[in-house]
Amino acid sequence: MRYPVPSTCVDHEGKFFSANGISPVRTWDGYASDSGVAAVPEPATGVTVTSYGSGEIAGVRYAYYRYVDADGNAGNVSPLSEPFTPAYITKVITGATNATPIVITTEDAHGLVTGETVKISSVNGAYTANGTWVVTVLTDTTVSLDGSAGLGDYTDGGELNQGVAALVYSAVEVPSDSRVVKRQILRNKDGNAQVFYIDIDSTDLVATSFTSYSTDDDLTEAVTIVATTGENIALSSHSEPPPFKRYMTYHQSRLWLVGDVRYNEGAVLVTNGSASVTGIGHTGWTSSMVGWEFFVRSTGTNQVYTISAINTTTQVITLSENYTGTTNQYAFYAVRPGDDVRRTIYYSGLEDTVAFDLDLAVTMPDDQGAGDITGLMSYSSTLHVMFEHSLYRLSYQVSPSGDGDIRRASARGCLNQNCYVLVDDVAYMLDRKGFWAYYGNDQEALGAKVQPLFQMDSDVRINFERSEHFHAAHDSMNETVKWFVCLKGLRYPKHAVCYNYRNKRWWIEEYTCPITANSLGELGNTPQLFLGTDGARTLAFGHVPIDGARRENGTVNGTVTSATTISITDSTATFSSQWVGLPLLIVSGKGRGQRRMISAATTTKLSVVQPWVIRPDTTSVYQVGGFQGLYRTGWFRYVQTGNDEHRGLELSYEPADTGYCATRKYLDRNTVAENAGYTRSSADGDGISTTDGEPEFVVDLTKSSGFVAKYDDGFLEYRVDGARHMQLEVEIVPDGERLEVSGINLLGLRAKGG
Amino acid sequence: MNRGRVTLGEYLALSVLCRTVANPPLVANPASAPNVSIYDNDFTKIVDAQKMPPKDLPNAVGLFEIHQPIDSTFSVGHYTVLYRWSDGVSTGAATDTFEVVAGGDAVGATTAMKFYRRPDSDWIATHSDLAGTFKFRKNPRLRP
Numbered sequence: 001m002r003y004p005v006p007s008t009c010v011d012h013e014g015k016f017f018s019a020n021g022i023s024p025v026r027t028w029d030g031y032a033s034d035s036g037v038a039a040v041p042e043p044a045t046g047v048t049v050t051s052y053g054s055g056e057i058a059g060v061r062y063a064y065y066r067y068v069d070a071d072g073n074a075g076n077v078s079p080l081s082e083p084f085t086p087a088y089i090t091k092v093i094t095g096a097t098n099a100t101p102i103v104i105t106t107e108d109a110h111g112l113v114t115g116e117t118v119k120i121s122s123v124n125g126a127y128t129a130n131g132t133w134v135v136t137v138l139t140d141t142t143v144s145l146d147g148s149a150g151l152g153d154y155t156d157g158g159e160l161n162q163g164v165a166a167l168v169y170s171a172v173e174v175p176s177d178s179r180v181v182k183r184q185i186l187r188n189k190d191g192n193a194q195v196f197y198i199d200i201d202s203t204d205l206v207a208t209s210f211t212s213y214s215t216d217d218d219l220t221e222a223v224t225i226v227a228t229t230g231e232n233i234a235l236s237s238h239s240e241p242p243p244f245k246r247y248m249t250y251h252q253s254r255l256w257l258v259g260d261v262r263y264n265e266g267a268v269l270v271t272n273g274s275a276s277v278t279g280i281g282h283t284g285w286t287s288s289m290v291g292w293e294f295f296v297r298s299t300g301t302n303q304v305y306t307i308s309a310i311n312t313t314t315q316v317i318t319l320s321e322n323y324t325g326t327t328n329q330y331a332f333y334a335v336r337p338g339d340d341v342r343r344t345i346y347y348s349g350l351e352d353t354v355a356f357d358l359d360l361a362v363t364m365p366d367d368q369g370a371g372d373i374t375g376l377m378s379y380s381s382t383l384h385v386m387f388e389h390s391l392y393r394l395s396y397q398v399s400p401s402g403d404g405d406i407r408r409a410s411a412r413g414c415l416n417q418n419c420y421v422l423v424d425d426v427a428y429m430l431d432r433k434g435f436w437a438y439y440g441n442d443q444e445a446l447g448a449k450v451q452p453l454f455q456m457d458s459d460v461r462i463n464f465e466r467s468e469h470f471h472a473a474h475d476s477m478n479e480t481v482k483w484f485v486c487l488k489g490l491r492y493p494k495h496a497v498c499y500n501y502r503n504k505r506w507w508i509e510e511y512t513c514p515i516t517a518n519s520l521g522e523l524g525n526t527p528q529l530f531l532g533t534d535g536a537r538t539l540a541f542g543h544v545p546i547d548g549a550r551r552e553n554g555t556v557n558g559t560v561t562s563a564t565t566i567s568i569t570d571s572t573a574t575f576s577s578q579w580v581g582l583p584l585l586i587v588s589g590k591g592r593g594q595r596r597m598i599s600a601a602t603t604t605k606l607s608v609v610q611p612w613v614i615r616p617d618t619t620s621v622y623q624v625g626g627f628q629g630l631y632r633t634g635w636f637r638y639v640q641t642g643n644d645e646h647r648g649l650e651l652s653y654e655p656a657d658t659g660y661c662a663t664r665k666y667l668d669r670n671t672v673a674e675n676a677g678y679t680r681s682s683a684d685g686d687g688i689s690t691t692d693g694e695p696e697f698v699v700d701l702t703k704s705s706g707f708v709a710k711y712d713d714g715f716l717e718y719r720v721d722g723a724r725h726m727q728l729e730v731e732i733v734p735d736g737e738r739l740e741v742s743g744i745n746l747l748g749l750r751a752k753g754g
Numbered sequence: 755m756n757r758g759r760v761t762l763g764e765y766l767a768l769s770v771l772c773r774t775v776a777n778p779p780l781v782a783n784p785a786s787a788p789n790v791s792i793y794d795n796d797f798t799k800i801v802d803a804q805k806m807p808p809k810d811l812p813n814a815v816g817l818f819e820i821h822q823p824i825d826s827t828f829s830v831g832h833y834t835v836l837y838r839w840s841d842g843v844s845t846g847a848a849t850d851t852f853e854v855v856a857g858g859d860a861v862g863a864t865t866a867m868k869f870y871r872r873p874d875s876d877w878i879a880t881h882s883d884l885a886g887t888f889k890f891r892k893n894p895r896l897r898p
């Protein structure tokens with residue numbers, strides 16, 4: 001199945017969280033053997049309370065119980081038990097004196113012994129008799145209540161219950177969830193049903209019954225069940241994070257969750273009059289989708305159904321009612337959470353990131369033009385909620401749902417939570433309209449020069465069908481933001497639209513492999529941008545000039561001695577089996593520019609995954625793990641002053657033992673580079689070699705000066721049809737060490753129109 | 755036809771254009787979604803009668819396509835794909851082949867990652883599209 005791209009964050013305790021909208025939120029503390037589902041489940045049924053023996057425990061009792069995980073996080077409590085009045089002996093009261101102490105008369109022999117505890121209730125008139133007391137026996141039917149004082153004459157009513165020695169909690173559920181490491185039973189004290197106390201705290205996960213001999217005085221660890229507002233907070237404030245929200249962030253000591261998944265993988269078989277829907281293809285429905293809405297694109301229906309059950313093994317959905325549309329053997333469909341929760345923002349307790357109160361949530365305004373929620377951004381002291389076409393600001397003082405204020409901050413949006421980068425106080429974002437910068441109280445559209453990427457009639461445009469996989473990275477060393485996007489219908493991004501925010505320059509980079517994710521971290525105590533790609537590989541951006549291959553382990557470059565349609569052979573090479581899975585680039589000669597993945601390696605032969613379009617020959621130079629760097633200037637106008645003008649090129653670079661660097665010249669909008677026109681060795685060309693018939697001016701990287709120049713003859717031209725515009729292309733392929741071209745000086749040119 | 759060469763972790767688009775068994779055969783939607791089965795080089799069934807969703811109804815009549823993840827079910831070798839469908843009267847069939855070559859990883863591409871710092875170690879958490887869970891790699895360093 002295809003999993004939605006998840007979002008991640010880290011809380012104040014350093015816990016790692018991830019959410020994907022179709023599975024429970026997961027967490028990891030960096031020490032456990034693996035991540036687990038965040039928070040703790042709650043028991044479904046209440047506990048039953050009974051008593052044992054005679055003793056001091058008297059008065060009406062209630063009990064909850066709850067599960068606790070290894071980190072000490074407690075889940076919601078169970079439903080409340082039925083009220084239980086402990087009574088070893090129960091007697092009807094017929095009289096109570098208005099004296100100190102009060103003397104109680106029972107209807108028949110009470111059977112008590114001096115020093116035992118009783119609960120007196122429902123006495124009218126002599127109201128101060130009601131309560132829990134230690135008694136002194138006077139006769140078979142009378143007792144005095146130690147410490148009592150009469151304040152009224154008895155009229156009628158009254159019941160005497162002798163306290164019990166122990167409370168017995170039974171019907172306690174055995175947890176099936178591996179997160180649970182212990183169970184706690186909470187009970188109230190006599191006369192108070194607001195605050196409960198931990199009575200049982202047991203790691204026994206098997207027993208269904210527990211006995212407590214603790215008196216009220218023994219109970220010390222209080223748990224507030226009912227808030228001062230009267231709300232029962234323990235029933236809901238420790239709920240698990242909602243699994244149907246996919247974007248999360250950590251902001252002001254809370255975990256926040258928004259956005260949902262519109263899931264439509266595969267197709268469905270729907271039958272008129274049946275509630276069963278069968279998945280076709282890799283539907284991958286999860287149990288978290290129960291309760292979601294189900295839509296089907298079929299004739300005869302536009303009804304929305306609710307999913308009541310999912311068999312995740314057979315991939316069969318059961319709807320809450322029979323399907324009323326036309327039977328369809330293979331219909332397109334979609335499932336998504338209900339409209340009531342789609343605009344809802346959930347947040348955790350303060351500094352309690354695994355405890356969610358699902359009744360306390362913020363609902364975003366019904367802004368039809370904003371589109372779907374696409375993410376969250378913690379910006380300054382406020383939380384920003386990103387939509388496809390809008391940006392909202394949420395601020396609050398105490399409680400987000402209580403005094404939260406939501407205002408629209410911009411009419412621009414963001415594609416997803418990974419498509420923005422914060423640089424100082426500026427958020428650089430990408431939406432369907434283009435790139436833009438958000439300054440908090442102001443905004444600015446960016447990138448007029450790359451706007452054709454967003455236009456439908458453009459040859460090269462962004463494929464928004466795959467926007468889920470777009471992401472932005474901040475290359476802080478080069479003061480550049482890179483948006484990795486899919487062009488031309490590619491599944492994963494292989495191109496980055498780059499913006500240098502210092503120089504306000506734009507360019508597009510193409511990568512040899514898909515760049516599917518990124519994260520800024522550290523490598524050797526220096527900032528490092530990590531990139532994710534295919535084959536579960538992680539790349540260190542800008543750190544290594546070749547992809548995965550090290551010269552110490554085998555030959556990484558050379559000249560081909562023979563080739564087939566799916567291999568090359570270098571009889572002088574000692575290739576490593578580690579080269580399998582790495583890219584192989586034909587750097588120069590026949591077949592130049594072709595790149596293939598290596599599928600097998602012997603000592604002298606490398607096989608590739610896809611056949612060569614142009615089969616290399618003995619002129620071909622190859623590079624294992626080669627990254628090809630291409631830079632092309634804009635068009636420049638040749639200077640025509642009427643005087644002799646030198647035209648030429650000067651190139652400065654860092655000398656290198658190996659690697660490849662060449663330039664090509666394009667004239668007057670021609671898409672084919674100009675032929676060098678002559679053959680010359682590096683020695684004859686002062687560091688630049690050429691081959692007649694080929695366009696490359698190959699630079700001798702070993703030249704210790706790090707400088708080459710190629711000057712054309714003195715030039716004086718008045719003819720109209722001479723070359724008027726020129727564009728230069730520089731190509732580099734490093735070989736195991738950093739290759740840097742530091743300067744390009746073009747002579748005899750001026751900027752177009754300038 | 756040959757669907758080409760893929761590595762582990764890639765998606766392979768398998769598509770079939772369903773036709774009637776009449777003479778001449780006509781492109782038509784089948785009575786139910788066609789099945790696709792995949793056999794390895796020993797003709798052991800790797801994927802058993804997986805139903806295929808339509809590619810683009812109603813614009814592309816009879817065309818069904820499934821993006822088969824080349825996950826841990828597969829290994830290096832040659833595979834044969836068998837499509838079967840019914841027009842309600844007779845059964846149609848078609849075959850394809852493809853090859854899984856070395857390279858890649860069965861968990862697929864990394865679709866999310868996070869550098870995660872703890873007091874005693876650094877981690878890179880990576881989420882892959884086929885595994886669906888995060889994998890944590892300790893103290894990132896350049897591969898020797």
